[in-house]
Amino acid sequence: MEERKVKRIIMFPLPFTGHFNPMIELAGIFHNRGFSVTILHTSFNFPDPSRHPQFTFRTITHKNEGEEDPLSQSETSSGKDLVVLISLLKQYYTEPSLAEEVGEGGTVCCLVSDALWGRNTEIVAKEIGVCTMVMRTSGAATFCAYTAFPLLIDKGYLPIQGNIVLC
Numbered sequence: 001m002e003e004r005k006v007k008r009i010i011m012f013p014l015p016f017t018g019h020f021n022p023m024i025e026l027a028g029i030f031h032n033r034g035f036s037v038t039i040l041h042t043s044f045n046f047p048d049p050s051r052h053p054q055f056t057f058r059t060i061t062h063k064n065e066g067e068e069d070p071l072s073q074s075e076t077s078s079g080k081d082l083v084v085l086i087s088l089l090k091q092y093y094t095e096p097s098l099a100e101e102v103g104e105g106g107t108v109c110c111l112v113s114d115a116l117w118g119r120n121t122e123i124v125a126k127e128i129g130v131c132t133m134v135m136r137t138s139g140a141a142t143f144c145a146y147t148a149f150p151l152l153i154d155k156g157y158l159p160i161q162g163n164i165v166l167c
Helices: 017-032 082-093 095-102 120-128 140-154
Strands: 008-012 036-041 056-059 108-114 131-135
Touching: 008 017, 017 036, 017 108, 017 131, 108 120, 120 131
Parallel strands: 008 036, 008 108, 036 056, 108 131
Antiparallel strands: none
């Protein structure tokens, strides 16, 4: 009798609650449809795998030998500078670790990544031959703001010209 391989989906959320929770909800839907789900995460804001025993959790690590993990620095790990934190996450945790994890098994059929990871995840998945889906976890207000950009550009409000005075 031929053994059927279970298709695996890899989920790659940003390590923040507002990004992780919606990704876990989607992972639950995939799991209920018969997929095996692997959640990739960094050691920053490490989730509790015991709360989601149906998923496999893999920690991706910072790969530069002899260099301190940039997320362990106090300014970064406190979350005071969110822009710096997200850029460090993208710089150090997407390409090498993601390629290693996604390329590990022939049963990976899809990578679902958070939109804020950027195009790095799509490029890596394409090189390996795995399709990608991007999940935007922001709320409806953010969606409305983004959809307003074309109108603001058409009306000439964006890009902003001249000097801007901020109070």
